[in-house]
Amino acid sequence: MSSVLHTPASGQDPLMAPEYRPISSHLAITPPVSVVIPAMNEAENLPYVFKTLPGWIHEVVLVDGNSTDNTVEVARELWPEVKVVEQSGKGKGDALITGFEACTGDIIVMVDADGSADGHEIVSYVSALVSGADFAKGSRFANGGGTDDMTFIRKLGNWALCTVVNRKFGARYTDLCYGYNAFWRHCLDKIDLDCTGFEIETLINIRVVKAGLKVQEIPSYEYLRIHGTSNLRAVRDGLRVLKVILKERSNRRDLRRQVRHSPMLTTGQGESS
Numbered sequence: 682m683s684s685v686l687h688t689p690a691s692g693q694d695p696l697m698a699p700e701y702r703p704i705s706s707h708l709a710i711t712p713p714v715s716v717v718i719p720a721m722n723e724a725e726n727l728p729y730v731f732k733t734l735p736g737w738i739h740e741v742v743l744v745d746g747n748s749t750d751n752t753v754e755v756a757r758e759l760w761p762e763v764k765v766v767e768q769s770g771k772g773k774g775d776a777l778i779t780g781f782e783a784c785t786g787d788i789i790v791m792v793d794a795d796g797s798a799d800g801h802e803i804v805s806y807v808s809a810l811v812s813g814a815d816f817a818k819g820s821r822f823a824n825g826g827g828t829d830d831m832t833f834i835r836k837l838g839n840w841a842l843c844t845v846v847n848r849k850f851g852a853r854y855t856d857l858c859y860g861y862n863a864f865w866r867h868c869l870d871k872i873d874l875d876c877t878g879f880e881i882e883t884l885i886n887i888r889v890v891k892a893g894l895k896v897q898e899i900p901s902y903e904y905l906r907i908h909g910t911s912n913l914r915a916v917r918d919g920l921r922v923l924k925v926i927l928k929e930r931s932n933r934r935d936l937r938r939q940v941r942h943s944p945m946l947t948t949g950q951g952e953s954s
Contacts, residue, residue, distance in 0.1 A: 713739030714807060715786030715866075719768075719776035720794035721746030724755045725908035730792065731759040733800030738790075744768050744780040773860075774881030778874050781866075790863040796907035797830055798861045805899050806863035815868055815894035818854065818886065819861035825900030826856075842883070842922050849930050852890045854898070857883055858922060861901050868894060879918050880925045887929045 716738055718730065734741065743756045746768045756763050766783045768776050781789060788810055792798050806817040821828040831839070843857035860882050872888035874881065889896060 712787035712807075712811065713785070714788045714790060714803070715740050715742055715784035716790045716792055716800075716803070717742045717744065717777060717780035717784065718792050718794050719744045719746065719773055719780060720748065720752050720756075721776075722748045722750045722752060723794040724748070724750045724752045726794055726796040726906070727752065727755050727759060729796040729907050730794055730798070730800065731756070734760075734792075735800065735803055738803070739786040740764055740784070742766060742780045742783050743794075744776040744783075746771070746776055770877060772877035773879050774874070774884075775877040777881055778877075781869060781874075784866060787866055788863060789866050791860055793860050797904045799902060799904070802861070802899070802901055803863070809897040809899055810863060810865060813895065814897035815865055816889045816896045817863040818856075818889075818896055818898050819859050819901035820854070820856035820898040821859055821901060821903050822855040823898045823900040826902060828903040829905045830903050842926065845923075845926055846883070846887060846890075849926070850887055850890045852886070852896075854886060854896075856898075857886060858918075859901070859903070861903075863899075864889075864894075868892075876925065878921060880921045883922045883925050884929070887926065891929070 714737075716734060718741065720727070720743055723730075731741075741756075741760050741763045743753070743763050744766050745753050753765055756765065764783060766779055768779050770776075770779070777791060788807060790803055790806060792800065792803075802819075806819070809817040820826050821831070839856065839858050843854050846852050846857055847854055862882070862885070868889070871892040871894065872885060874884065874888075876884045
């Protein structure tokens, strides 16, 4: 993990130096960080999620998917300043997009509400972004990562889909279907999101590469869901992810074809400077 030390520039009055929020005695950051947590009936898991969140983050945005338990009340008790946003649509993708729109921080971190993600890892994501990356992608299969929550079939499917994305889009991902990621908020202007389901994580990964953004993988450990049952279904969700990949590949070919046959482009190339 890289550390970012902020000290007054040479000759600068220390009293006039900008204020920094300390993370530790060795690390401080200037950009405000927003953490987006999509949740539906996760009241039992939220205590485990919130207790690992760093106290220095700028805001927590909880997107409530019409919970029938006391998810919202628990969130407000655990983090009094939490920003609660009611989800009008359905699906994880819709929830994340809703949460992104509500963020005010310069950096956005995506965290699941089932207790599988360790909030202490956020500092590694932020450090990668502050050090020059546009997109910090969590990976359970990078050196130092791991998972307690994947069957052999899911691992095989993730590997196969990841291989397809790497070959078709020139990526170098070691993990594809993982929701623990972080990015600069301005990246949203380059990766228009129009997916409402679980496959939004794959869509983000593909469009980040297509936009030419700088990606750095962050080793991450995925724990078992603490309470409740996951809605993930290996075959069903794998087919949905594959559909997104094929659609993005098709869109890429169409764009190349349009550029190749564009009259404006042909005219411009023929003009003398």
